Amino acid sequence: DTGVSQDPRHKITKRGQNVTFRCDPISEHNRLYWYRQTLGQGPEFLTYFQNEAQLEKSRLLSDRFSAERPKGSFSTLEIQRTEQGDSAMYLCASSLGQEPKGETQYFGPGTRLLVL
Amino acid sequence: SQQGEEDPQALSIQEGENATMNCSYKTSINNLQWYRQNSGRGLVHLILIRSNEREKHSGRLRVTLDTSKKSSSLLITASRAADTASYFCATAGAGSYQLTFGKGTKLSVIP
Numbered sequence: 001d002t003g004v005s006q007d008p009r010h011k012i013t014k015r016g017q018n019v020t021f022r023c024d025p026i027s028e029h030n031r032l033y034w035y036r037q038t039l040g041q042g043p044e045f046l047t048y049f050q051n052e053a054q055l056e057k058s059r060l061l062s063d064r065f066s067a068e069r070p071k072g073s074f075s076t077l078e079i080q081r082t083e084q085g086d087s088a089m090y091l092c093a094s095s096l097g098q099e100p101k102g103e104t105q106y107f108g109p110g111t112r113l114l115v116l
Numbered sequence: 117s118q119q120g121e122e123d124p125q126a127l128s129i130q131e132g133e134n135a136t137m138n139c140s141y142k143t144s145i146n147n148l149q150w151y152r153q154n155s156g157r158g159l160v161h162l163i164l165i166r167s168n169e170r171e172k173h174s175g176r177l178r179v180t181l182d183t184s185k186k187s188s189s190l191l192i193t194a195s196r197a198a199d200t201a202s203y204f205c206a207t208a209g210a211g212s213y214q215l216t217f218g219k220g221t222k223l224s225v226i227p
Binding site: 004031033035040041042043044045048056058089091093095101102103104105106107108109110112 | 146147149151156157158159160161164166167204206208212213214215216217218219220
């Protein structure tokens with residue numbers, strides 16, 4: 001399978017715990033994006049990487065959230081001291097990185113987080 | 117915050133009928149993309165239309181873009197039960213690669 005993969009697919013945690021999600025983009029894609037989607041809503045942008053550089057961050061990305069893409073390949077999204085409001089589907093997407101005016105983003109299956 | 121608004125919020129049609137969904141947005145864009153999402157799953161890309169394009173086709177899908185009205189429409193012809201899903205439009209603004217999504221249209225195709 002050469003699509004975007006995410007791990008884990010589901011995560012249940014208790015309030016106050018830290019969680020980390022992983023995203024593996026399509027292999028030749030330079031751009032990687034994280035989004036969050038709550039029930040009944042469209043996805044909301046969190047952050048974006050061009051290779052290993054984190055170039056855009058949403059105001060939704062509070063200081064409890066941190067994302068990395070250390071070698072310009074896979075990425076991790078960590079949430080510290082989780083709150084019940086963090087319960088959502090976390091979606092990762094990647095794109096080729098050749099179009100200056102934006103291009104198709106390919107999404108992974110998502111990680112569904114439930115904070116009890 | 118969501119930039120786009122899809123209309124209608126929900127649509128129920130019989131198999132074989134056409135389905136039309138509309139999307140309106142607020143700021144100038146570089147491109148607009150339509151995605152499909154089956155319940156609880158990831159998003160599947162359908163079509164990307166750039167700001168200098170007016171219409172694109174892909175199989176049974178037809179997308180139009182009117183930048184003067186800041187609106188787009190997605191037409192699915194000869195719908196099938198397998199088209200049942202939520203459909204989202206997403207815009208990419210000038211100077212940014214992030215996509216801004218609407219709340220989606222929930223399409224039900226009845227066999």
